[in-house]
Amino acid sequence: MKVMVSVKRVVDYNVRIQVKGDGSGVNLDGVKMSMNPFDEIAMEQAVQMKDAGTAEEVIAVTIGPAKAEEQLRSALAFGADRAIHVKTDEEIQPLTAARILAKLFEKEQPKVLLTGKQAIDDDANQTGQMTAALLDLPQATFASAIEFDGDKAKVTREVDSGLETIEVDLPAVITTDLRLNEPRYLKLPDIMKAKKKPIDAMSVEDLGIEEAVKLNVTKTAPPPEREPGVMVEDVNELVSKMKDKGLV
Amino acid sequence: MTLNPQRVSPYYTEDHEAFRDQVRRFVARELAPNIDEWDEAGEVPWSFHKAAADAGLLQLGYPESLGGVEAPDSFYNIILNDELAQTGSGGIMPAVWVHGIACPPIVAFGSQAQQAKYVTPVLAGEKMAALAITEPSGGSDVAAIKTTARDAGDHYLVNGSKTFISGGMRASAFTTAVRTGGDGPGGVSMLIIDADLPGVSRTPLKKMGWWCSDTATLYFDNVKVPKSNLLGQENRGFAVIMHNFNSERLSMCAQAYGLARCCIDQAAAYARDRHTFGQPLAGHQVIRHKLVDMQMRNQSVKAWLDEIAWRIDHGETPVADLSMLKVLATQTLEFCANEAMQIFGGAAYMRGNKVERIYRETKVMTIGGGSAEILKDLAARQLGF
Numbered sequence A: 001m002k003v004m005v006s007v008k009r010v011v012d013y014n015v016r017i018q019v020k021g022d023g024s025g026v027n028l029d030g031v032k033m034s035m036n037p038f039d040e041i042a043m044e045q046a047v048q049m050k051d052a053g054t055a056e057e058v059i060a061v062t063i064g065p066a067k068a069e070e071q072l073r074s075a076l077a078f079g080a081d082r083a084i085h086v087k088t089d090e091e092i093q094p095l096t097a098a099r100i101l102a103k104l105f106e107k108e109q110p111k112v113l114l115t116g117k118q119a120i121d122d123d124a125n126q127t128g129q130m131t132a133a134l135l136d137l138p139q140a141t142f143a144s145a146i147e148f149d150g151d152k153a154k155v156t157r158e159v160d161s162g163l164e165t166i167e168v169d170l171p172a173v174i175t176t177d178l179r180l181n182e183p184r185y186l187k188l189p190d191i192m193k194a195k196k197k198p199i200d201a202m203s204v205e206d207l208g209i210e211e212a213v214k215l216n217v218t219k220t221a222p223p224p225e226r227e228p229g230v231m232v233e234d235v236n237e238l239v240s241k242m243k244d245k246g247l248v
Numbered sequence B: 001m002t003l004n005p006q007r008v009s010p011y012y013t014e015d016h017e018a019f020r021d022q023v024r025r026f027v028a029r030e031l032a033p034n035i036d037e038w039d040e041a042g043e044v045p046w047s048f049h050k051a052a053a054d055a056g057l058l059q060l061g062y063p064e065s066l067g068g069v070e071a072p073d074s075f076y077n078i079i080l081n082d083e084l085a086q087t088g089s090g091g092i093m094p095a096v097w098v099h100g101i102a103c104p105p106i107v108a109f110g111s112q113a114q115q116a117k118y119v120t121p122v123l124a125g126e127k128m129a130a131l132a133i134t135e136p137s138g139g140s141d142v143a144a145i146k147t148t149a150r151d152a153g154d155h156y157l158v159n160g161s162k163t164f165i166s167g168g169m170r171a172s173a174f175t176t177a178v179r180t181g182g183d184g185p186g187g188v189s190m191l192i193i194d195a196d197l198p199g200v201s202r203t204p205l206k207k208m209g210w211w212c213s214d215t216a217t218l219y220f221d222n223v224k225v226p227k228s229n230l231l232g233q234e235n236r237g238f239a240v241i242m243h244n245f246n247s248e249r250l251s252m253c254a255q256a257y258g259l260a261r262c263c264i265d266q267a268a269a270y271a272r273d274r275h276t277f278g279q280p281l282a283g284h285q286v287i288r289h290k291l292v293d294m295q296m297r298n299q300s301v302k303a304w305l306d307e308i309a310w311r312i313d314h315g316e317t318p319v320a321d322l323s324m325l326k327v328l329a330t331q332t333l334e335f336c337a338n339e340a341m342q343i344f345g346g347a348a349y350m351r352g353n354k355v356e357r358i359y360r361e362t363k364v365m366t367i368g369g370g371s372a373e374i375l376k377d378l379a380a381r382q383l384g385f
Helices: A037-051 A066-076 A094-108 A129-137 A188-194 A235-244 B013-033 B035-043 B046-054 B077-086 B091-094 B104-109 B112-116 B236-272 B285-313 B317-347 B354-360 B362-367 B372-383
Strands: A002-007 A010-011 A033-035 A057-064 A082-088 A112-116 A137-150 A152-159 A162-169 A172-176 A199-203 B129-133 B148-150 B155-166 B171-180 B187-196 B202-203 B217-227
Touching: A002 A037, A002 A066, A010 A066, A033 A037, A033 A066, A037 A057, A037 A066, A037 A172, A037 B104, A037 B202, A057 A066, A057 A094, A066 A082, A066 A188, A066 A199, A066 B013, A082 A094, A082 A235, A094 A112, A112 A129, A112 B155, A129 A137, A129 A172, A129 B112, A137 A162, A152 A172, A188 B013, A199 B155, B013 B046, B013 B077, B046 B091, B077 B091, B077 B236, B077 B285, B104 B112, B104 B187, B104 B362, B155 B171, B171 B236, B187 B217, B187 B236, B202 B236, B236 B285, B236 B317, B236 B354, B236 B362, B285 B317, B317 B362, B317 B372, B354 B362
Parallel strands: A002 A057, A002 A112, A057 A082, A082 A199, A112 A172, A137 A172, B129 B171, B148 B171
Antiparallel strands: A010 A033, A137 A152, A152 A162, B148 B155, B155 B217, B171 B187, B202 B217
């Protein structure tokens, strides 16, 4: 089958995020960017399917600035056959992303769209669900195990109460959770080979998409600083301190 | 952690940065959580060799035909050494990548049969190979080695001993310097000696640092080594040994740079978090200046290291520069480890702190792979001083 994977360029998870002084957002100047870790898990799932012969073709898709080509190259180094880059310098909100992905889905007709359950920059956790809704396709979110069987997929989902297994008809949208797999290391020869694989670039306008601006970020603030701890001599002191703070 | 976002460099491309990302991931996932335990246990499990091979890192810089991952230039090796050093363990290199000194002579001078037998399984993470040159009677004076290999028809009869051999306890074969001819460099040959041959025995040595890597004294007592295990030509071993030193030194320089960088990062993070006299340590000028003194020295090392790597990739063999850089890089490491210790105070005197280990392991860096004294002399002669 044909598999489409959508990946997003986000601030690297190792970076200590700094909120801008005026609260208008976070500082991105000179900050290291990487592929969203949940999307890496989606990529790993796709290439495992290719290794197992379940998938014939893997297409990686990203929406983002020119520099997002780096993340597509990573996806190609993972083992994607080709990539599509929808270029934009605007910040894309989940509904716009979903419209773009739905359009590309209609164009490419894959059997499954895999994407991370959320991106670690805004943690919206909406794009996969909205894409499925726009396409009127089944969705299976937070996947921790996926089994393909003909025109169906059995997906184990990580839900609040534990694990839930559902069956969806294909084509479908599946979003990937942390425990689905451990993404592989990209070997140097694969990094080099990725440079020769084709990337099809286009703009949001080329796709005839109307940008949805539904969300307005009013303020960004860092989490409150943690207060330093205190050393206590014994249990009695611990209990009395906790009482003082109204914790017991 | 020092990240290098969108750096503009004459040497490093996006490919290098993509590779660095992968090495960093590998280190974070496979090495960092385990290295303290392995260091205390005195051993790295074989599963790590396999993991490094699966990630394409164990075999970096070797021909594809032998199971290697070819590197287009020296900077990939610099990145590997630099990133592995960020765990604060110098010992991981001799523990796992010690074939970096044992195998290149076989790749450069060995027969196809020798390469298939002694290089390929090592690159797959299944076996280890060690380089055996230093003897109890001397190290730096390579031309004076005393271990003999007597021509006995279809084999050599080897007698003698080697010491301070990194990986010697776990290696299944040794790339060994032996005397087949008369005195001096013209009588030295290189032999590959299997560790399981009758007459080979070995004992482990306890060390100041590099605990996760074993070090051995080897004894050869009438060991029959097949003639097919001669590496290159008889009595031409000295050139084989010398060929090896340059790549070993470049790797050691990169490792020294990486360990010094680790000291700086650790000390800087601590100086920001630790409060004394009502402000962070880094608020005191004396501490900030220490950090700058460390950084400016190590950045100079890196600039020279990259330049030398570029020259090597363009066909030069800058022996004097490499020798001097090895001295400078390792002395810079000593300086940075020392200053980082001072910034940490008692916290880095405790085991489990990266700086504690690096400080303990500086001496092996200034002595191993050519001592500062020997290398300065070599540089002086090269420069005609």
